[in-house]
Amino acid sequence: MLATLRRLAIAGPLTIMFSVACWGQTTAFEGDVKGEDGKPLVKVTVHLDRKDIKGNYKVNTDKKGHYYYGGLPIGTYKLWVEVDGKERDSVDNVKSGLGDAKVISFDLKASGNSAAQRQAEMQKTLASGGELTKEQTRDMTPEQKAALEKKMKDAAAIMAKNKALNDAFNAGKGSLDKAVADTDPAEKGKDFDTAIENLEKAKGMDPNQNVIWGNLADAYAGAAKTKTGADQQALLDKGIESYKKAIELKPDDAAYHNNYALLLAQSKKADEALVELTKAAQLDPPNAGKYYFNGGAVLVNLGQNEPAGAMFKKAIEADGNYADAHYQYGIYLIGKSTTTADGKIVAPAGTKEEFEKYLELRPDGPNAEASKAMLTSMGETLQTDYSKPGAKKPTTATKKKP
Numbered sequence: 001m002l003a004t005l006r007r008l009a010i011a012g013p014l015t016i017m018f019s020v021a022c023w024g025q026t027t028a029f030e031g032d033v034k035g036e037d038g039k040p041l042v043k044v045t046v047h048l049d050r051k052d053i054k055g056n057y058k059v060n061t062d063k064k065g066h067y068y069y070g071g072l073p074i075g076t077y078k079l080w081v082e083v084d085g086k087e088r089d090s091v092d093n094v095k096s097g098l099g100d101a102k103v104i105s106f107d108l109k110a111s112g113n114s115a116a117q118r119q120a121e122m123q124k125t126l127a128s129g130g131e132l133t134k135e136q137t138r139d140m141t142p143e144q145k146a147a148l149e150k151k152m153k154d155a156a157a158i159m160a161k162n163k164a165l166n167d168a169f170n171a172g173k174g175s176l177d178k179a180v181a182d183t184d185p186a187e188k189g190k191d192f193d194t195a196i197e198n199l200e201k202a203k204g205m206d207p208n209q210n211v212i213w214g215n216l217a218d219a220y221a222g223a224a225k226t227k228t229g230a231d232q233q234a235l236l237d238k239g240i241e242s243y244k245k246a247i248e249l250k251p252d253d254a255a256y257h258n259n260y261a262l263l264l265a266q267s268k269k270a271d272e273a274l275v276e277l278t279k280a281a282q283l284d285p286p287n288a289g290k291y292y293f294n295g296g297a298v299l300v301n302l303g304q305n306e307p308a309g310a311m312f313k314k315a316i317e318a319d320g321n322y323a324d325a326h327y328q329y330g331i332y333l334i335g336k337s338t339t340t341a342d343g344k345i346v347a348p349a350g351t352k353e354e355f356e357k358y359l360e361l362r363p364d365g366p367n368a369e370a371s372k373a374m375l376t377s378m379g380e381t382l383q384t385d386y387s388k389p390g391a392k393k394p395t396t397a398t399k400k401k402p
Helices: 002-010 114-127 142-181 185-205 210-224 229-249 254-266 270-283 285-301 305-318 323-334 351-361 368-377
Strands: 026-034 045-050 055-060 066-073 076-083 086-095
Touching: 026 045, 026 076, 026 142, 045 066, 055 066, 066 142, 066 210, 142 185, 142 210, 185 210, 210 229, 210 254, 229 254, 254 270, 254 285, 270 285, 270 305, 285 305, 285 323, 305 323, 323 351, 323 368, 351 368
Parallel strands: none
Antiparallel strands: 026 066, 045 055, 045 076, 076 086
């Protein structure tokens, strides 16, 4: 009987809430930031705060005072410039869209200086690729006009480069989404390879975009599922390195830590995975139980029952009403049962309570009958109704995205 129970304890793969991040269509912003002296502001922070759905992003200007941020979800944003810890200028209620990056530039010259105002308007025209009006050019010397024409060409070159970056990223993201939806293993493998190719290209154009690294990590992780042995581990290693870079660029993203942990767990690095899941839980406490459950599910599927049990226990500690975590921890405990001389099964202390807790929270859940069977095998008397008024049913774990 015990052998049967132990087989049941590890039979069938658990559903892993592994995230191949499913972002929708994306958009981008770029522009120049100039100080009160008219010179480019280098290494100042441009904030992009999404207003219709909570989302906060930021990027520093380069040595030319230019900024670019791609891979953003389409929505309404407030863009503002931070200098010395203060908001110095902003543009509110900017609606993003598909296609080329939307140009939003900032000029911190005094608003009362009419010449500065004209200069700021002129720079915006140049940055957007437009033509200067006669009024804008009437006071300019030939040297100034030549300088502005050069700036216009430079701006056009930057826009072309950023369009190429967007095209590569969107091609990679499209192939990644298609690979996730594919049911034919051969097509799935091809689409993951195409996604990797395009995202690697985008990474080469701009290695400072966390969203590129995050999608690239997911592409490598997906491709690893189509391989075995050394080939699979090589892809997992690349996914791990890509997530490390994404986290370096955006360390406060809980989904990145979660997904990084799942790749570590698949590489049999359970201790490192637990560290990352703990970080994810600290960054996103309401979903802490789900993060630990994810780790436990990966480890069960790898046959690593001891560290899996520790993960499920952590999930319960984070969310006492996480029904599936109670059930899986009960399965882990009953797998450690012993049998007396007369054939009676003796389960570790607390096993009965885990199955009863599951039945209290999910009396009609998918593991309800299995929980009752476990209790019966332990010689426990089944209750007529395990549900309790007001018992909280946990939310099913969902895919996490940055």
